[in-house]
Amino acid sequence: MKYILIPFRIVYKIYYLFVFAFSLIITYPFVYLLLKNPKRFPLVFKIMRIHSFFLLLFAGAPLKVIGKENIPKEGAYIICPNHSSFLDIFCLYTIFPNYFVFTGKKEIEKWPLFHIYYTSGMNILVDRKTKMGMIAALKRMNKELESGNSLAIFPEGTITKDAPYMGEFKSGAFAIAIQKQVPIVPVTFVTNWKILQRGNFFMGKGGPEISKVVIHKPILTNGLRKENVEDLQKQIFDIINEPILSSLK
Numbered sequence: 502m503k504y505i506l507i508p509f510r511i512v513y514k515i516y517y518l519f520v521f522a523f524s525l526i527i528t529y530p531f532v533y534l535l536l537k538n539p540k541r542f543p544l545v546f547k548i549m550r551i552h553s554f555f556l557l558l559f560a561g562a563p564l565k566v567i568g569k570e571n572i573p574k575e576g577a578y579i580i581c582p583n584h585s586s587f588l589d590i591f592c593l594y595t596i597f598p599n600y601f602v603f604t605g606k607k608e609i610e611k612w613p614l615f616h617i618y619y620t621s622g623m624n625i626l627v628d629r630k631t632k633m634g635m636i637a638a639l640k641r642m643n644k645e646l647e648s649g650n651s652l653a654i655f656p657e658g659t660i661t662k663d664a665p666y667m668g669e670f671k672s673g674a675f676a677i678a679i680q681k682q683v684p685i686v687p688v689t690f691v692t693n694w695k696i697l698q699r700g701n702f703f704m705g706k707g708g709p710e711i712s713k714v715v716i717h718k719p720i721l722t723n724g725l726r727k728e729n730v731e732d733l734q735k736q737i738f739d740i741i742n743e744p745i746l747s748s749l750k
Contacts, residue, residue, distance in 0.1 A: 510707040536621035553591035561709025568716035580653040582688035585664040601651040684719035
């Protein structure tokens with residue numbers, strides 16, 4: 502059966518690659534000019550929300566969000582989702598209405614067109630290969646939280662090859678949350694891996710489907726210390742992982 506679906510998956514991926522590339526080419530000049538001024542970052546954020554909505558629409562991936570009422574109405578917090586598909590970023594922009602800053606791996610600066618959202622200073626690039634790069638990223642994250650801006654951090658660091666099974670979490674998001682005493686909002690992408698799976702272009706899953714997302718209740722960090730980072734990390738991992746495991750039964 503899986504071999505019968507291969508031609509449809511290939512056609513879908515080619516189609517969506519074209520949609521994504523074309524949309525970037527159309528919006529790039531306008532966004533490029535706006536990103537010249539940091540004061541316009543919130544405006545660009547709104548544009549990205551609209552852009553992301555249409556990217557999900559053309560992907561044939563209508564959102565089904567469970568727990569949307571758990572999104573904090575005010576104050577800075579850290580959005581902490583699993584990373585299972587390239588669609589995850591579009592979902593976050595569509596779901597969370599208030600301005601937030603994304604963190605991403607340094608390799609993004611090599612991505613054609615899309616890199617502008619990170620190299621412009623709107624979002625944060627993390628160079629995990631150098632100590633100075635990590636320190637610079639942490640300073641910027643602290644600054645954004647102090648300014649009242651939330652952060653979106655994928656604790657796995659990248660899309661795992663075994664998605665939907667999650668990879669090991671890195672401690673950065675949890676250490677920052679404890680340091681700044683801000684809540685963490687765990688997010689589970691349950692079905693995105695089926696819509697646009699990373700990996701083998703021919704065998705990887707791909708095709709229209711409902712994008713099921715679970716927004717969990719915020720986890721408070723008030724009173725936690727450095728020595729609590731590991732426990733917090735495990736707690737968040739288990740919370741995010743539960744809907745994934747339930748969907749696979």
